[in-house]
Amino acid sequence: MNTITSNSKKSIISRNAKIEGEIKGSEDIVVEGSIKGTIQLNGDVLVENSGVVEANVEANNIVIKGKVIGTVTAREMLAIESSGKLFGDFSSSSVNIKEGALIEGHSHMITSANKAESH
Amino acid sequence: MVSLWGKEKKDNPTVMRKNGHFKDGCTYLGKDLNVKGIILGNDDLRIDGFVEGKLDLDGELEVGQTASIEGDIIARVIAVGGKINGRISAMDKLRLENTARIKGTINTASLSVAEGALFNGEMKMGPVKREAIKPNPLPHKTNP
Numbered sequence: 293m294n295t296i297t298s299n300s301k302k303s304i305i306s307r308n309a310k311i312e313g314e315i316k317g318s319e320d321i322v323v324e325g326s327i328k329g330t331i332q333l334n335g336d337v338l339v340e341n342s343g344v345v346e347a348n349v350e351a352n353n354i355v356i357k358g359k360v361i362g363t364v365t366a367r368e369m370l371a372i373e374s375s376g377k378l379f380g381d382f383s384s385s386s387v388n389i390k391e392g393a394l395i396e397g398h399s400h401m402i403t404s405a406n407k408a409e410s411h
Numbered sequence: 412m413v414s415l416w417g418k419e420k421k422d423n424p425t426v427m428r429k430n431g432h433f434k435d436g437c438t439y440l441g442k443d444l445n446v447k448g449i450i451l452g453n454d455d456l457r458i459d460g461f462v463e464g465k466l467d468l469d470g471e472l473e474v475g476q477t478a479s480i481e482g483d484i485i486a487r488v489i490a491v492g493g494k495i496n497g498r499i500s501a502m503d504k505l506r507l508e509n510t511a512r513i514k515g516t517i518n519t520a521s522l523s524v525a526e527g528a529l530f531n532g533e534m535k536m537g538p539v540k541r542e543a544i545k546p547n548p549l550p551h552k553t554n555p
Contacts, residue, residue, distance in 0.1 A: 303441040306454040313448010313464055319441040329448055 307342050323358070341375050354384075356393075367402070442477045456486075458493075476510045485541065489519075491528075502539050 302320045305311060309325040318334035323343035331337060331345070336353040339345050343358035354366040356376035363380050364370060370384035374392030383400035437455045440446060444460040453469035463481045466472065472486040478493035489501040492508040499505065501519040509527030516533045524530070 302439070303444050303460075304437070304439045306436050306438040306452070308436065308454040309438040309450065309452030309456065311446060311448060311450050313446060315444065315446050317441075317444040317460065319444045319460075321444070325438070325452065325454075335443075 305343075339376070348380075363397075442475070474511075476508075500539055502541065 302322055304322045305325045305327060307324045310327070311325075312328045314329050315321070315327065315331045316333065320335040320337070321331075321333065322338045322340060323345055324340045325342070326344040326346075328346045331347050331349045331351065333351040335351060336355070337349055337351040338355045339358040339360055341357045345358070345360045346362060348363045348365075349360065350365040350367075352367045353369045353371075354364060355371045355373065356364075356378055357373045358375070359377040359379075361379045364378060364382040364384075366382070366384035368384070369386045369388065370382055371388040372378055372390065372393040372395060374390040376390070377394040379396045381398040381400065382395075383402055385402040387399070387401075389395065437457065438452065440456070440458045440460050440462065442459040446460070446462045446464065448464045450456065450462065450464070450466045450468070455471040455473075456466070456468055457473040457475060458478045458480065459475035460477070461479045465482050466480070466484045466486065468486040470486060471488040472484065472490070474480060474489070474491045474493045474495060476492040480493070480495045481497060483498040483500075484495065485500045485502075487502045488504050489499060490506045490508065491499075491511040491513065493510065494512040496514045498516045499513070499518065504521040504523070505517065505519040506522075507513065507524040507528040507530065509525040511525075511528040511530070513528070513530045514532055516535070517530070518535045518539055520537065520539055522534075522536060
């Protein structure tokens, strides 16, 4: 699935920006600032070291280097880097957690069986 | 995409660099992104997608041709190439490109409009006081 068209650029929430509300769409986003609310994307989410996300996040691939408070659902892969902090439950078909990462929450792996159910 | 500012003099704001790369500390919301809520901050912002809500920036705002905004906007400098439905308050200056489609109230210290721009509504010019136009916060949603 290629949601990225040739001329599309990554959306960025910069360090001194804050969004409170609902973010939807089919873009990749990089969060350096803060987001409060919900994120529902047909794309990838990267939460940078400075990023703070207080939201339920649903995306294809999710990489957490900063802080996330909320339920995280990665349809494909969830990566939590050594600087990453996740407070909340997460579900993903594949997880990659680095040493040093901080996680508090339940894990739920999406297997091909329950993936088929949900569709 | 060509910057809205095109080949204008360099004292004009450019949120985006010429080659399409962003300055550090610039927020970009792409055209397939849909944001409902409040956007705050003191970084520059470029929007190519859809925003419903309020924008309160202490920076420059570029509204791309594909962008559509429903709501109130406050920023220092605003350039519009897209569609806006709401109150627009530009502390320093406002520029409407020829593709701009605006419905609502404009409040700005300095204005420039390109031929072809559409504007329906009320215009107020003069010094803009931030306090007077501070948008009310949206009613808070219950956070899940």
